Amino acid sequence: MIHAFLPPRAVVREVGLRDGLQSIARVLPTERKLEWIRDAHAAGQREIEVGSFVPAHLLPQLADTAELLAFAKTLPGLFASVLVPNLKGAERAIAGEADLMVVPLSASHAHSLANLRKTPDEVVAEVGRMRAARDAAGSKTLIDGGVGTAFGCTLQGHVAPDEVLRLMQALLDAGADRVSLADTVGYADPAMVRSLFERALRIAGDRLWCGHFHDTRGLGLANVYAALEVGVTRFDACLAGIGGCPHAPGASGNVDTEDLVFMLESMGVATGVDLPKLLDLRRRVAGWLDGETLQGTVWRAGFPKTFAPAEGVTV
Amino acid sequence: MIHAFLPPRAVVREVGLRDGLQSIARVLPTERKLEWIRDAHAAGQREIEVGSFVPAHLLPQLADTAELLAFAKTLPGLFASVLVPNLKGAERAIAGEADLMVVPLSASHAHSLANLRKTPDEVVAEVGRMRAARDAAGSKTLIDGGVGTAFGCTLQGHVAPDEVLRLMQALLDAGADRVSLADTVGYADPAMVRSLFERALRIAGDRLWCGHFHDTRGLGLANVYAALEVGVTRFDACLAGIGGCPHAPGASGNVDTEDLVFMLESMGVATGVDLPKLLDLRRRVAGWLDGETLQGTVWRAGFPKTFAPAEGVTV
Numbered sequence: 001m002i003h004a005f006l007p008p009r010a011v012v013r014e015v016g017l018r019d020g021l022q023s024i025a026r027v028l029p030t031e032r033k034l035e036w037i038r039d040a041h042a043a044g045q046r047e048i049e050v051g052s053f054v055p056a057h058l059l060p061q062l063a064d065t066a067e068l069l070a071f072a073k074t075l076p077g078l079f080a081s082v083l084v085p086n087l088k089g090a091e092r093a094i095a096g097e098a099d100l101m102v103v104p105l106s107a108s109h110a111h112s113l114a115n116l117r118k119t120p121d122e123v124v125a126e127v128g129r130m131r132a133a134r135d136a137a138g139s140k141t142l143i144d145g146g147v148g149t150a151f152g153c154t155l156q157g158h159v160a161p162d163e164v165l166r167l168m169q170a171l172l173d174a175g176a177d178r179v180s181l182a183d184t185v186g187y188a189d190p191a192m193v194r195s196l197f198e199r200a201l202r203i204a205g206d207r208l209w210c211g212h213f214h215d216t217r218g219l220g221l222a223n224v225y226a227a228l229e230v231g232v233t234r235f236d237a238c239l240a241g242i243g244g245c246p247h248a249p250g251a252s253g254n255v256d257t258e259d260l261v262f263m264l265e266s267m268g269v270a271t272g273v274d275l276p277k278l279l280d281l282r283r284r285v286a287g288w289l290d291g292e293t294l295q296g297t298v299w300r301a302g303f304p305k306t307f308a309p310a311e312g313v314t315v
Numbered sequence: 316m317i318h319a320f321l322p323p324r325a326v327v328r329e330v331g332l333r334d335g336l337q338s339i340a341r342v343l344p345t346e347r348k349l350e351w352i353r354d355a356h357a358a359g360q361r362e363i364e365v366g367s368f369v370p371a372h373l374l375p376q377l378a379d380t381a382e383l384l385a386f387a388k389t390l391p392g393l394f395a396s397v398l399v400p401n402l403k404g405a406e407r408a409i410a411g412e413a414d415l416m417v418v419p420l421s422a423s424h425a426h427s428l429a430n431l432r433k434t435p436d437e438v439v440a441e442v443g444r445m446r447a448a449r450d451a452a453g454s455k456t457l458i459d460g461g462v463g464t465a466f467g468c469t470l471q472g473h474v475a476p477d478e479v480l481r482l483m484q485a486l487l488d489a490g491a492d493r494v495s496l497a498d499t500v501g502y503a504d505p506a507m508v509r510s511l512f513e514r515a516l517r518i519a520g521d522r523l524w525c526g527h528f529h530d531t532r533g534l535g536l537a538n539v540y541a542a543l544e545v546g547v548t549r550f551d552a553c554l555a556g557i558g559g560c561p562h563a564p565g566a567s568g569n570v571d572t573e574d575l576v577f578m579l580e581s582m583g584v585a586t587g588v589d590l591p592k593l594l595d596l597r598r599r600v601a602g603w604l605d606g607e608t609l610q611g612t613v614w615r616a617g618f619p620k621t622f623a624p625a626e627g628v629t630v
Contacts, residue, residue, distance in 0.1 A: 003506045157620040187619040190540045191318045191582035217619075218574045218612040222537040225505045229544075259533045267506035297533040304502040304532075305472040 186216025501531025
C-alpha cells in the first residue's frame with residue numbers, strides 16, 4: 001500500500017562497516033568485510049559506506065578501506081562511499097574512484113575542536129580544497145558535507161538550528177555536492193527532526209542527501225519516520241545496530257539496518273532490500289561480532305503474519 | 316517549545332500493574348504494588364490501570380485488584396481504571412467505584428474466540444449489559460471499549476480496518492463512553508497507525524480514548540508519534556517496558572513508560588510527569604522484578620544535556 005504522506009521509495013545506506021566497526025575495538029578480518037559487502041549487495045543494498053580514509057594508527061579497524069572500496073567498485077550498481085576527514089583522505093577517495101566521499105563537520109564548535117581539531121568553518125574551507133582537487137583530477141567522486149551534532153552535543157549542549165543551517169549553506173557554497181544532517185549523540189526527537197529537516201530541505205532541495213540517527217534513547221526509528229514525512233528519502237543505518245555507544249555500555253548506537261528496512265517496507269516505502277537475505281547476513285555478522293553490544297528486534301520477533309514487502313520491488 | 320503539529324499535552328496511562336504484571340509469572344506482593352501506585356502518582360501520573368477483575372485462579376498475579384483500586388481512590392486527582400472481561404467483572408468495578416473500566420474486544424474473530432471465548436459482537440452485547448448495570452446502579456464508572464488486534468493478529472493474520480471501525484462504532488452504539496485501539500501483537504507501523512487513527516477519530520471524536528502499542532518490532536514510539544500527529548493524546552505504557560512477549564523471550568512488550576514520557580516532554584508535549592522521580596521508581600520496580608525481561612533506554616543513557624521538561628508544567 002502506498003501512502004500519500006510518505007515517499008514511495010527510500011534508500012537505507014549501510015554504514016556498519018564504517019560507523020559501526022570504528023566503535024568496536026576488535027578488528028574484523030578483511031575477508032569478513034568483503035563477505036558483508038558482497039552479501040549486503042546481494043540482498044539489494046545499493047549504497048554502502050565501506051570505511052574511512054584516516055591514518056591506520058588512529059583506526060586500525062578501518063585500515064583496509066582501499067581494498068574494500070576496490071572490491072565494492074566491482075559490484076554492479078553499487079554506490080560506494082567512504083568517510084574522509086581531510087584533503088589527504090579526499091585524495092585517496094578520488095584515487096580509489098569512490099562514488100561519494102562524506103566529509104564530517106561538527107556544528108558544535110566544542111565538539112569540532114575536540115574531535116576534528118578544527119573549527120566548523122575550517123572544515124568548510126577544507127571542503128573547498130577537496131572540491132578543487134576533485135575537479136582538477138577530473139574525478140566524478142561526489143562530496144557530501146555531513147553536518148554532525150546537528151541536534152545538540154554532549155560537550156557544548158545546545159546547538160542552534162540557525163548555525164546548523166548556516167554551515168549547511170556554507171558547505172554547499174564551498175562546493176559540496178550533497179549535505180546531510182546527523183544526530184551524532186542521540187539527542188534528537190521527532191519534533192526536532194521534522195522542524196530542522198523541513199528547513200534544511202528548503203535550503204538544499206535535492207542536494208539534501210541523508211539523515212543519520214542514533215538510537216541512544218530509543219527514538220531512532222521515530223526520528224526516521226518524522227524525516228520521511230517531510231520528504232527525506234535516504235537514511236544511514238548499521239546492520240545489527242552496531243556502533244556508537246557514547247554514553248554507557250549496552251546503550252544503543254546507530255539505527256539498526258534490518259529494523260529500519262522492516263519499518264519502511266511495512267509502510268509500503270520500497271527499499272529494494274530482500275529482508276530474509278538481510279537477516280541471514282545479520283546472523284553471520286552477529287556471529288563474527290559475538291560479545292559486542294548488538295541491537296535489533298525483527299531478527300528475534302520475526303515478521304508479522306501480515307507482512308508483505310513494498311509493492312513493485314524485485315531484487 | 317510548542318509545535319503546531321503536536322498537541323500541547325498528552326496523558327501516559329500506566330498499565331504496568333495490569334498488562335505488565337499479567338505477563339509475568341511471579342506475583343508481586345500487594346505492598347509493592349501499593350508503593351508503585353503511590354509513587355507513580357507522586358511522580359505526576361494521573362491515570363493508572365491497577366489490575367483486572369478476572370477470576371483469581373486465572374491470573375493470581377492480579378488477585379488483589381480490589382485492594383489496589385480502593386487505595387488508588389484515596390489518591391487526589393488519580394483516575395483509576397481496571398480491566399473487566401465480562402459483566403461479573405464490571406459489577407466489581409462498579410462496586411469498587413473505578414473511574415474507568417476497560418472492556419477488551421478483539422477485532423480478530425480467531426483471536427476473540429481463542430482468548431475471550433466470544434465473538435466480537437458477543438462482546439459488544441456484553442458491553443450493552445454493562446452499560447445497563449452501570450446506569451441501574453447510578454454509577455459514574457466510565458466504560459472504555461478497547462479494540463485489540465486492531466492492526467493484525469498472530470492467529471488470523473490480516474484484520475480489516477473496516478471491521479475494526481465497525482466494531483468501534485458498535486461499541487459506542489451499545490453504550491461505551493470511550494473507545495480505544497490496541498496493537499495487541501506488535502504488528503502496527505506508523506503509516507497504519509496514522510491511517511486507522513485518522514478514521515477512528517472521525518468516528519469517535521472526543522470519545523476516542525487511548526492508543527495502546529507494543530514495541531515487539533521496535534516501532535512502539537514511532538507509532539505513538541504517528542498517532543500524536545493526527546491528534547491522539549492518551550497512550551498506554553508500562554514502566555520498564557514489562558509485559559507482553561508474545562513471540563520470543565527477550566522481545567519487547569509494551570511501550571516503555573519512562574521512554575515515552577521522555578519523548579513527549581522532549582518534544583514539548585506536557586505529560587505532568589516528573590521524569591527523575593519516575594526513573595527513581597523504575598529503579599525500584601526493576602529491582603523487584605530482577606530476572607524478568609525489562610526494557611528502556613533513558614534510565615541507562617541519561618538525559619541529553621539539552622533536555623528540559625515541557626513548558627508550563629509543575630508536578
